[in-house]
Amino acid sequence: MRKVRYIRLGTALSVAGAAILTVSLLLLGSYPGISTGIAVLVLGLVILLLGTTAPGVSAELADLLVRVGYENLGRLLEEIGLNSRAVYLPSTFFPGEARAFIPLDAERHEVAVSGKLDDRLVTFWGAGDDDVGLAVSTPGTAALSLLQYPPGGTMDEISVTLTQLAVATLRVAKGVEVHERAGRIEVLVRRESVPSRWLSSRVEWCLGSLAASVAAAVVAEAKQRPVYVENEEVKGSQRVVVLALQPE
C-alpha cells in the first residue's frame, strides 16, 4: 500500500540522513558527508509526513465499496423506473453538502427552488405532484469536499479546480480543458483512466460518467446554479462533456 511504502521510505531516509550527518560531523569531519546527511534528512522527513496523508484504504477495498454503492443505486433507479438526467445542485440548495437531483419527470431539467431543500433521498422541490425526485450523492458532489476553497465562477477558476480534482487528486484523467460556447460549458477530458464497468448503464445515464459528474458538480458549485449533463461523447482519447446551466 502506498501509505506504508512512503512511511517506510521516509523513516529509512530520516534514520540514514541522521546517521550520515552525525558520523560526518563528529567522527569524519567531512563536509560533503554533512551536506548529504542534511539533504537526506530533509527528504526523509518530507516523505514521512507525506506518507501520513496517503489514504489508508486499500485499492481493492475502495473498488469493492464503489461497486457495491453503484450497483445498489442502479438497482434502485431501475426498480423505481427513473429515466431522467440528474440536475446537479450547489451546496447552498441543501442543508449539508451538494447533491444531484434526479427528477421524476424525465423532461424536466429546471428546478425552481426557493429556500433549501430537505436533505432526504425522496425530496419535493415544489408544490406540484410531479415536483419530486431523488436527491443523491455522486462522485462529483462528494469530490467537492476534497477542495480547500469553493471553486470560483470564472472559466479559468473552474478549469484550475477541475484539473486539481480530476488530474491530481482523483487521477481519472491526464488533462482537462473548459470552454464556454453558446451558453453551454464544454469540458474536454483528455486520456481518461476510469476502470470499465464501474457504472451501470442506468446510473451512467442519470448521473453521467465519472468525469461528467465531477465537471457538473464543480460547475454547479462555481456558478451557484443548477447544472445538468446535456450531452457527452468519447472522441478518440478524449471525452467531451456538454453542461447546460439553468437560466438565472
Place this chain on the structure above:
Amino acid sequence: MTVTDRYVLVLASVLLGTSVIFAWFGESRINVFLSVYIIETLAVNQLFVWLSERARSALYSVERVLVVCFVVMVVSEIARILSG
C-alpha cells in the same frame, strides 16, 4: 506515476544534486547547506500546487518548520556580524 511520486522524485533530485554540487565546489559552510536546502524545498513545494489537499496541508507544516529554521539562521548570522 502519481503527482506525489513525481514530487518526491523532483525533491530528491534537487536536494541530492545540490549536495553533489556542494561537494564538487568544496563548500564547507553548514549554514549555506541548510539555507539552500530550505529554499529549494520551499520552491519545489510551491511548484507542486496539484498535490492533494491532505498532502498540501502536511507540506504546510513542513514549510512552517523550515521557515522557522531559516529565520533562526538569518538572525544568528546577523547577530554574529553585529557582534564583530
